[in-house]
Amino acid sequence: MSETFAARAAALDTADELADLRKLFTLDDGVYLDGNSLGALPRHVPARVQEVLTREWGELRIRSWDESGWWTAPERIGDRIAPLVGAAAGQIVVGDSTSVNVFKAVVAASRLASEGRDEILVDATTFPTDGYIAESAARMTGHRLVPVAPGDVPGAVGPRTAVVLLNHVDFRTGRLHDLPGLTATVHAAGGLAVWDLCHSAGALPVGLDAHGVDLAVGCTYKYLNGGPGSPAYLYVAERHQAAFDSPLPGWTSHADPFAMDPGYAPAAGSVRGRVGTPDILSMLALEAALDVWDGVPVEAVRAKSLALTDFFLECVGAYAPEGVVVPVTPQAHAERGSQVSLRCVDAEITEPVMRALIARGVVGDLRRPDVLRFGFTPLYVGFADVERAARVLGEVLSEVSGRALDGVLGEV
Numbered sequence: 001m002s003e004t005f006a007a008r009a010a011a012l013d014t015a016d017e018l019a020d021l022r023k024l025f026t027l028d029d030g031v032y033l034d035g036n037s038l039g040a041l042p043r044h045v046p047a048r049v050q051e052v053l054t055r056e057w058g059e060l061r062i063r064s065w066d067e068s069g070w071w072t073a074p075e076r077i078g079d080r081i082a083p084l085v086g087a088a089a090g091q092i093v094v095g096d097s098t099s100v101n102v103f104k105a106v107v108a109a110s111r112l113a114s115e116g117r118d119e120i121l122v123d124a125t126t127f128p129t130d131g132y133i134a135e136s137a138a139r140m141t142g143h144r145l146v147p148v149a150p151g152d153v154p155g156a157v158g159p160r161t162a163v164v165l166l167n168h169v170d171f172r173t174g175r176l177h178d179l180p181g182l183t184a185t186v187h188a189a190g191g192l193a194v195w196d197l198c199h200s201a202g203a204l205p206v207g208l209d210a211h212g213v214d215l216a217v218g219c220t221y222k223y224l225n226g227g228p229g230s231p232a233y234l235y236v237a238e239r240h241q242a243a244f245d246s247p248l249p250g251w252t253s254h255a256d257p258f259a260m261d262p263g264y265a266p267a268a269g270s271v272r273g274r275v276g277t278p279d280i281l282s283m284l285a286l287e288a289a290l291d292v293w294d295g296v297p298v299e300a301v302r303a304k305s306l307a308l309t310d311f312f313l314e315c316v317g318a319y320a321p322e323g324v325v326v327p328v329t330p331q332a333h334a335e336r337g338s339q340v341s342l343r344c345v346d347a348e349i350t351e352p353v354m355r356a357l358i359a360r361g362v363v364g365d366l367r368r369p370d371v372l373r374f375g376f377t378p379l380y381v382g383f384a385d386v387e388r389a390a391r392v393l394g395e396v397l398s399e400v401s402g403r404a405l406d407g408v409l410g411e412v
C-alpha cells in the first residue's frame with residue numbers, strides 16, 4: 001500500500017508547478033505542517049533584516065524614515081498584500097496585531113452602520129480573541145452582542161443588525177465559510193460584514209473587492225510567512241474610507257502628523273487605519289517575505305492546497321487504524337481551507353500522538369481537547385511530505401491507541 005501512495009506522491013511532485021518554491025524557504029528534513037500557525041522562514045529574509053539593522057538603522061538612523069521608506073511602509077506593504085486577497089491598491093494598511101485590528105474594524109463598522117441598528121453578531125465558533133474583542137467593543141458602543149454560528153447567520157440577521165464579524169476559515173476545524181454568500185446575506189439585511197482572514201490569506205483566493213466585503217483583518221505570520229509577531233493588516237473598502245472613524249486615532253493616522261496639531265484631522269485613504277509608530281523591523285521582514293509571491297497566482301496555490309489536503313485525507317484513510325481519528329474538516333472543496341483537522345475519538349491520546357509525531361519529524365499542532373491539526377502551505381509542502389506525514393501518523397496512532405486500549409483494559 002505505501003509503495004502505491006509513495007509512487008503517486010512522486011508523480012504528483014514531478015507535475016507540481018509550484019514545487020521549486022520550496023527552495024526559497026529554510027526547512028529541515030522533517031515535514032512542517034504548522035504553517036497555519038507560524039509560516040516558515042524565506043531564506044533571503046535574514047540578509048534583508050541585517051541590512052535594515054546595519055545600514056538603515058545603524059548608519060542612516062533617523063534619515064531612514066524618509067530615505068529608506070520607513071514612514072510609508074504600512075501602506076506600501078498593504079498594497080503588496082492586496083492582490084493576494086483580491087483588493088485593489090489603497091485599501092489595506094499593515095500594522096498592529098490582528099486583535100487590535102479587530103477592535104478598529106468592529107467599532108468603526110458599528111459607527112458606519114445605519115442609525116438604530118444595535119446588534120453586533122459574532123462568529124460563535126471564532127478564534128477567541130475576536131469574540132473577546134467583539135464583546136468589549138459591543139459593551140463600549142452600547143450594542144448587544146449576539147454569538148451565532150456562521151451557518152446560522154441568514155436566520156439571525158435582521159433590521160437590528162449593525163455588524164457581523166466572521167472568520168473565513170475556522171481555526172479549529174479548517175472549515176471554509178461562504179464569504180460571498182454570507183456577505184451578500186448581511187448586506188441584504190442592511191448590515192456590514194467584517195471578515196477575519198487569518199487562516200485564508202495566502203492559502204486561497206479571497207476576493208474582497210469582488211464580493212463587496214466592508215472591512216477585513218488578518219495576520220501575516222501564517223500563510224504569508226511574515227515571521228513571529230509580524231504585523232497584521234486592516235482592509236477598509238474604498239467606499240467606506242471617507243466615513244471610517246477609527247476608535248484608535250493615533251497621530252500617525254493624522255492628515256498632517258508632523259504639524260503636531262492638538263486637534264485630530266484624519267488622513268484620507270488607508271492611512272486612516274494607522275495608530276502609532278510602525279514596528280519597522282517586523283514590518284520590513286514581512287515586506288521581504290512577500291517576495292516569494294512574485295509571479296505566484298493564488299489560484300495555483302489553492303489548486304495545490306486542495307490536492308494536498310485531498311491526498312492527505314486519502315492517505316490517512318488508508319494508513320490510520322480504523323475508528324481512532326475522524327476528520328472534522330469538510331470533504332467538500334467549497335468548505336475546506338488549507339488545513340486538515342482530525343478528531344481523536346479518545347481525547348486522551350491527542351497530546352501523546354502529537355508529541356510522538358513531532359519526535360518523528362512531522363510537525364503539526366493540537367487544539368484541546370481532541371483535535372490534531374495539520375496545515376498545508378502549498379509554497380513549501382509537497383506530496384511526498386503528505387504521504388510521509390500520513391504514514392507516520394498511522395504508525396503513531398496504532399502504537400498510542402494500542403497503548404491507550406491496554407491502559408483501559410488494565411483498569412478493568
Ligand SMILES: Cc1ncc(COP(=O)(O)O)c(C=O)c1O
Nearest residue numbers: 097098099127129171196198219
Ligand atoms: C482567526 C484568528 N484571529 C486572530 C488571531 C490572533 O491574532 P493576533 O495574535 O495577531 O492578535 C488568530 C491566531 O493567532 C486567528 O487564528
Ligand SMILES: Nc1c(O)cccc1C(=O)C[C@H](N)C(=O)O
Nearest residue numbers: 036037038127171172198229367
Ligand atoms: N499567534 C500565535 C502565537 O503567537 C503563538 C502560538 C500560536 C499562535 C497562533 O497563531 C494560533 C493560531 N491562530 C491558531 O489557529 O490557533
